[in-house]
Amino acid sequence: MGDLDRLNSKLAKLKGKDDGQIRASATDSIVSALLTEIEETILPREMILTNESGNRFVLVVAGRRLLALSGHGAEEEGSEGREDAAARIIAVFRGPFRTFLDNAREISIDAARPPNRIDPTMIGCSVETLTAALVGPGQASVADPVAAACDLAVAGLRLVGGDVVGRSGDAAHLARLEQFAGVGGAGLGQLAGDDTDAPCCVFLSDAGREDAILARIAFRGAAALILAPPEARAELIALCREPIPAAG
Amino acid sequence: MLCSDSDLPAPPQEALDALCLRGARLLSGPVWAAAEVALAAPVVEAVALQGGRIEVFLRTPAAPDEALCGVLEDSADLEAALNVLWSGIDAILPEDTARTADATRRGP
Known part of the structure; x- marks a missing residue:
């Protein structure tokens, strides 16, 4: 063919x-x-x-x-x-x-x-x-889906090698995220798959997705652990579907 | 444990086992418990997008020992797929569990 x-x-x-x-x-x-x-x-x-x-x-x-x-x-x-x-x-x-x-x-x-x-x-x-x-303008950070995910979040932690290197969002949601990161962050990282050169993401949510969704978006050694509005999920998924320019 | 569409090539058993394990770890165990605290709500839905496919895991409170798994192409409309899977989850529950689920929905 x-x-x-x-x-x-x-x-x-x-x-x-x-x-x-x-x-x-x-x-x-x-x-x-x-x-x-x-x-x-x-x-x-x-x-x-x-x-x-x-x-x-x-x-x-x-x-x-x-x-x-x-x-x-x-x-x-x-x-x-x-x-x-x-x-x-x-x-x-x-x-x-x-x-x-x-x-x-x-x-x-x-x-x-x-x-x-x-x-x-x-x-x-x-x-x-x-x-x-x-x-497109406003989505320029798609080359960095981790940063783009944090931009879409109510609160987000930026992780590199398991260490928190950045925080954004309101204090109450950040506290919940930090607590999660301490208990389940590493486990979620193992389940989400970090060993590919393409973005990957995992979402956890309640039945109605009424308040927020918990998501982890990883790419090239960095990850974002975020609490995001449920309606942001489509955009978060799109971040992982977009073609990413080659590194270097 | 798992069943697959007979029209598609059967995945290797180890792939099905890995899928099953991933679903179990996402919807039970320490990650799941910590996520419930973070979300302040029961976590019954997990979605993973990696390797060019979307894995969906659903768990209904009415049948906590059961989970539904769907594997979609990454171009699939996730929200539409979730609606289909959620609406169909009761249909594949064992009859006794379905009765329990129905009774739970109706209340005492």
């Missing part, structure tokens, strides 16, 4: 008719797959994404960079007051292209050599820049 077949298979899985299954964040997964594909593409390629209605978005990729992104709504979004090529591409990616992916019930991808010669002055946008931009 070639790279394109694998990507198509993944897209079909993410966007296919999964009536019997529960899925969300499909767009995030597709974006992640596309960024990986761009990162692995050296020679010029034109990738065409088509939805179930036949609407298309075209990505021109070369040298591990996204050189151009066109499709419905891209012209308006990508031209307004933006002279920088990367800024135009990011605007289209975050706007009409994201909407296209969100709304599609089915997505397929085709790829071929671009019909026209690539202008060598086209610099486009690197995957690194694109990834950083897609995280």
Whole structure:
């Protein structure tokens, strides 16, 4: 199975008719797959994404960079007051292209050599820049999900190697957290899994999740032990799903 | 102890044992007890996201010796899955336990 077949298979899985299954964040997964594909593409390629209605978005990729992104709504979004090529591409990616992916019930991808010669002055946008931009303002700390988790908490302890290196939040909740850390913190750490290079998290809650949830988010040797509002759980989980830039 | 969807490849027994152990440690023992103090409420739900999957462990007060475990892809809609699992937990309890749970809900 070639790279394109694998990507198509993944897209079909993410966007296919999964009536019997529960899925969300499909767009995030597709974006992640596309960024990986761009990162692995050296020679010029034109990738065409088509939805179930036949609407298309075209990505021109070369040298591990996204050189151009066109499709419905891209012209308006990508031209307004933006002279920088990367800024135009990011605007289209975050706007009409994201909407296209969100709304599609089915997505397929085709790829071929671009019909026209690539202008060598086209610099486009690197995957690194694109990834950083897609995280968005206000979520810049997603590269550090531990810090981001503390930001979402009512109270939080930042741990490194089992030692508390930072505290945030109100005193009453912090006291409860410190008490937990002393008794069950190490045990929860052993259950939550710290030995991967991807963020991991564990949540404990009561039946109604009426007051708060207890959570531990760990990444690259650091961890956040937090009490958070129940409604923050989706955002906390998203922190662990986001692609994280490589270390170093 | 554990059962799995027969349409899926059967996980190795040691993986099922590890899953079972993780659920037991999250919903009983010192971590669980300390979490109940921290939350000032009975802890009946544990969710772990790691290694590209979500593990869900549920425990109903009506059947404290039982727990329900679900393993989801990490792209799954967790809240929707939890609603399904919570609504279904009584259905898989043994009949006598289910009767007890029902009586508990109705009260004396």
